[in-house]
Amino acid sequence: MSSFKGRYSYSADNKGRIALPAKVRKNVSPGANDTFILTRGYEQCLFVYPQDEWAKVEDSIRGLSPSNPQHRFFVRTLLQWAVDCQLDSQARLSIPQDLLKFAGIENEVLILGVLERIEIWNPKIYETYMNNQPATYETVAEVVLKPAE
Amino acid sequence: MSSFKGRYSYSADNKGRIALPAKVRKNVSPGANDTFILTRGYEQCLFVYPQDEWAKVEDSIRGLSPSNPQHRFFVRTLLQWAVDCQLDSQARLSIPQDLLKFAGIENEVLILGVLERIEIWNPKIYETYMNNQPATYETVAEVVLKPAE
DNA sequence: TGCCGTGTGGGGAAAAGTGGGGAATCTGGG
DNA sequence: CCCAGATTCCCCACTTTTCCCCACACGGCA
Numbered sequence: 001m002s003s004f005k006g007r008y009s010y011s012a013d014n015k016g017r018i019a020l021p022a023k024v025r026k027n028v029s030p031g032a033n034d035t036f037i038l039t040r041g042y043e044q045c046l047f048v049y050p051q052d053e054w055a056k057v058e059d060s061i062r063g064l065s066p067s068n069p070q071h072r073f074f075v076r077t078l079l080q081w082a083v084d085c086q087l088d089s090q091a092r093l094s095i096p097q098d099l100l101k102f103a104g105i106e107n108e109v110l111i112l113g114v115l116e117r118i119e120i121w122n123p124k125i126y127e128t129y130m131n132n133q134p135a136t137y138e139t140v141a142e143v144v145l146k147p148a149e
Numbered sequence: 150m151s152s153f154k155g156r157y158s159y160s161a162d163n164k165g166r167i168a169l170p171a172k173v174r175k176n177v178s179p180g181a182n183d184t185f186i187l188t189r190g191y192e193q194c195l196f197v198y199p200q201d202e203w204a205k206v207e208d209s210i211r212g213l214s215p216s217n218p219q220h221r222f223f224v225r226t227l228l229q230w231a232v233d234c235q236l237d238s239q240a241r242l243s244i245p246q247d248l249l250k251f252a253g254i255e256n257e258v259l260i261l262g263v264l265e266r267i268e269i270w271n272p273k274i275y276e277t278y279m280n281n282q283p284a285t286y287e288t289v290a291e292v293v294l295k296p297a298e
Numbered sequence: 299t300g301c302c303g304t305g306t307g308g309g310g311a312a313a314a315g316t317g318g319g320g321a322a323t324c325t326g327g328g
Numbered sequence: 329c330c331c332a333g334a335t336t337c338c339c340c341a342c343t344t345t346t347c348c349c350c351a352c353a354c355g356g357c358a
Contacts, residue, residue: 238348239304
């Protein structure tokens with residue numbers, strides 16, 4: 001099971017390539033085979049799943065009902081943006097134009113490790129997103145960092 | 150279960166490395182494998198969890214739902230500060246720049262053992278924090294340690 | 299006094315991050 | 329059918345950062 005974490009400031013070159021941080025790469029299971037699935041994320045960012053984690057996502061949407069209009073909409077949206085992507089020999093991902101455009105990514109990117117997935121953001125959009133949240137780090141930590149009993 | 154304690158004055162060298170006190174090291178369980186997770190703490194300090202203790206924190210984060218917007222915010226907020234860190238052969242941790250900056254750490258540091266985690270402070274900030282507490286040790290003890298009824 | 303564990307500092311090799319050139323492939327138009 | 333332009337992919341090169349190892353100073357202890 002993957003457990004990505006951390007926040008990394010990286011750059012996208014003018015070919016749309018983004019390097020995966022070394023610390024993130026160390027958490028990719030060998031089963032992923034250097035293959036990732038990129039797709040549209042929640043909020044204005046991209047989700048990057050290692051192949052093995054993506055398989056779990058696929059499993060969960062297989063359970064959705066084809067006869068339910070909302071389910072159809074969800075599955076179509078998720079899958080139409082999804083793209084296979086392999087690391088090049090420099091451990092970079094080449095991001096398709098339409099995904100870059102969706103996420104509003106230009107030169108600088110923010111890479112977040114979020115447990116089973118990796119997220120790619122335009123730093124400014126991320127900042128705006130964070131500033132519009134009512135909760136703070138402290139209030140969040142209070143809920144989660146409580147020692148186990 | 151870990152049980153760190155004590156207060157230690159140490160130094161951070163110009164590479165951002167901080168040695169873990171020997172007495173603290175003796176309380177790290179072998180399961181931690183010399184790996185620690187550093188993250189932002191309450192107030193202006195850093196939390197250091199041995200790997201096995203961090204696993205408990207992560208389990209509680211995994212319980213949050215990726216499809217709930219507030220939960221997504223929680224997970225991002227907590228994980229963006231977290232960093233894996235291994236002891237070098239001199240039993241030191243190499244602290245990333247952004248965490249040093251957050252905690253306002255320069256040359257001198259204060260290391261505190263706090264049960265399941267270790268805390269790293271700028272000594273001056275810690276002093277200010279302690280001086281600004283409205284209550285005294287005694288009055289707080291009275292409230293906190295009251296026997297359950 | 300010599301030894302060992304501990305805390306501190308620094309040099310050098312290795313890895314990581316970044317950028318660009320050029321061949322192979324695809325596409326549309328003449 | 330062929331060619332020009334764009335895109336993709338692979339390789340090479342440079343700079344910076346990280347990490348690994350060695351060295352030294354200090355203090356307790358036999």
